[in-house]
Amino acid sequence: MKILVPVKRVVDYNVKIRVKADGTGVELANVKMSMNPFDEISVEEALRQKEAGKAEEIVVVSIGPAKAEETLRTALAMGADRAILVETEDSVEPLAVAKILKGVVEAENPGLVILGKQAIDDDSNQTGQMLAALLKWGQATFASKLELGEGSAKVTREVDGGLQTIEVKLPAIVTTDLRLNEPRYASLPNIMKAKKKPLDKKAPADFGVDTAPRLKVLKTEEPGGRKAGIKVGSVAELVSSLKTAGIL
Amino acid sequence: MAILLLAEHDGASLSDQTAKALTAASKIGGDVHVLVAGASVQGAADAAAKLSGVAKVLVADAADYANRLAEPLADLIVSLSGAYDVIIAPATASAKNVMPRVAALLDVMQVSEIIEVVSADTFKRPIYAGNAIQTVQATDAKKVITVRTASFAAAPEGGSAAIEAVSSAGNAGLSAFVEDALSSSDRPELTSAKIIVSGGRALGSSEKFQEVILPLADKFGAAVGASRAAVDAGYAPNDWQVGQTGKVVAPDLYVAVGISGAIQHLAGMKDSKVIVAINKDEEAPIFQVADYGLVGDLFQLVPELEKAL
Known part of the structure; x- marks a missing residue:
């Protein structure tokens, strides 16, 4: 089986983002970018399925700017076999991303x-979920465990109040949650090898997809702040403060 | 304008997240119809009919909807969608699973997790783990929206809407339910609890988490939460996780124990009415949002607090 793993280049999760003063968006210039952490988990899961003999080839795909090639190279360095970059400098909404991915799925x-x-x-x-809808495939979202079988996959999902296990017919869409696995780091030799792995370039138009946004962003602003309160010296003071404030 | 609100429920009763999403729906304006889909859902349907602002309750009572599998539920919503301008749901795990599927089937770009209704087509929503708030205008003729319920008050009772049965839209059998492993507990549910006691990595182990956090929560009659660090370390189950990748809560009182206050955690609890933080590091960012901060050893302070209540 071939596994397709879409990955997105995003602001690194350790970066404290700044909203532009003019309200037009978030400052992205000179900010460290990385692979979306949930996508790292997806790449890792695909690699583990391959290592377990359940998959033969892992193809990673990214829809984004030329620099998203770095993100794809990271996935290749982790162990993916080849990559596709659907290059666009525009910001592409999930619905259009799903439509492009549908085209990639039909080709691959x-x-x-x-x-x-x-x-x-x-x-x-x-x-x-959108890609599953467009392909008319089953979906298993928020996965914390994935067992690939013959013609179906058993997936344990993180839901409100605990876990739900479902069986989904293949081909299917799985989306990953935090506890599915812990992604590996790419070793230096593998980073070098990844530079030579094949990477195809495409454009949204190759898939006949219009990426014009459906949501018009009117403004981006800082969230309302919350002021620090007081430090209390003891448990007794805490309890009496809460009582005075009418909370207890 | 007609609005279809997908109810969150367990069959017998209606989650108050439905009443909160109803408040958002009412702000958009128009007749709100509540869809209660599931198996044996009379109790939840009756409760929805009593909510003030509900014009009609639609009941899809069929085995296919018992486990809220995304594919049949999305097909049901799409089969009803012709009569509605807005399809809206509280951003629960189950609605987050199904609503984007509905949106794509309708060729609509969903507006996820709104925190404010600016006008009938314009909404505020958090991005970057709540570190920025975006105001977006949805240009699709039909809107598909999920609601971050912590940002809206629950609609009160006082209605008496008619209840109407709708027929099943069938099930293509793309997926099948195997089992649920839901944590059974007498504690209140995290997203609707009035008080939450949350533990962080400073607890050090699963045993200590149980030993220190649970008795305090029980004394408060509180739900139990955890930081992502505590969940990642295996001290607490994932469905206790409060934060951008877990649950977003806004209780009357939030007690953060041994939680440093990473951005992603703050995003999940900073709308709480009152925040109490207990942490040994007085520089911890949690104190920047806490109304009452107590600096010291949690293993000593928490049992002391429990006794003092």
């Missing part, structure tokens, strides 16, 4: 697509 015919449950920049949590 994977038995499984593993995506991160959400990207940590726009926090939409939509692309996997």
Whole structure:
């Protein structure tokens, strides 16, 4: 089986982002960029399935600017076999990303697509579910365990109040949650080898997808702040403060 | 304008997240119809009919909807969608699973996790783990929206809407339910609790987490939360996780124990009415959002607090 893993280049999760003063967005110039953490988990899961003999080839794909090649090289250094970059300098919404990915799936015919449950920049949590809808495939979102079988996959999902296990027919969409695995680091020799792995370049137009946004961003602003309160010296003082404030 | 609100429920009862999403729906304006889909859902349907602002309750009572599998539920919503301008749901795990599928089937770009209704087509939503707030205008004719319920008050009771059965839209059988492993507990549910006691990595082990956090939570009658660091370290189950990648909560009182206050955690709890932080590091960022901070050894202070209540 072939596994397709879409990855997104986002602001590194350790960076404290800054909102532009003019309200037009978030400052992205000279900011460290990395692979979306949930996508790292997706790449890792695909690698583990391959290592377990359940998959033969792992193809990673990114839709984004020319620099997203770095993100794809990271995935190749982790162990993916080849990469596709659908290059666009525009910001592409989840619905359009899903439409492009549908085109990639039709060209590549994977038995499984593993995506991160959400990207940590726009926090939409939509692309996997949308891709499943467009392909008319089953979906297993927020996975914390994935067992690939013959013609189906058993997936344990993180839901409110605990876990749900479902069986989904293949081909299918799986989106990853935090506890699925701990992604590996790429070793230096593998980073060198990744530079020679094949990387195809495409454009959204190759898939006939219009990426014009459907959501018009009117403004981006800082969240309302919360002021620090007081330090209390003891448990007794804490309890009496809470009582005075009418909380207890 | 007609609005279809997907109810969150467990069959017998309605989650108060539905009542909170109803408040957001009412702000958009128009007749709100609540869809209660599941198996044996009379209790939840009756509760939805009593909410003030509900014009009608639609009940899809069929085995196919019992486990809220995304594919049949999305097909059901799409089958009803023709009559509605807005399809909205509280951003629960189950709605986050199904709503984008609905949106794509309708060729609509979803607006995820709104925190404010600016006008009928314009909404505020958090991005970058709540470190920025975006105002977006949805240009699709139909809107598909999920609601961050911590930002809206629950709609009160006082209605008496008619309840109407709708027929099943079938099930293509793309996925099947195997089992649920839901944590059974007498404690309140995290997203609707009035008080939450949360533990962080400073607890040091799963045993200590149980030993220190749970008795305090029980004394408060509180739900139990955890930071992502505590969940990653295996001290607490993932469904206790409060933060951008876990649950977003806004209780009356949030007690953060041994939590440093990483950005991603603050994003999940900073709308709480009152925040108490107990941490040995007085420079910890949690104190920048806490109303009451107590600096010291949690292993000594928490049992002391429990006794003092």
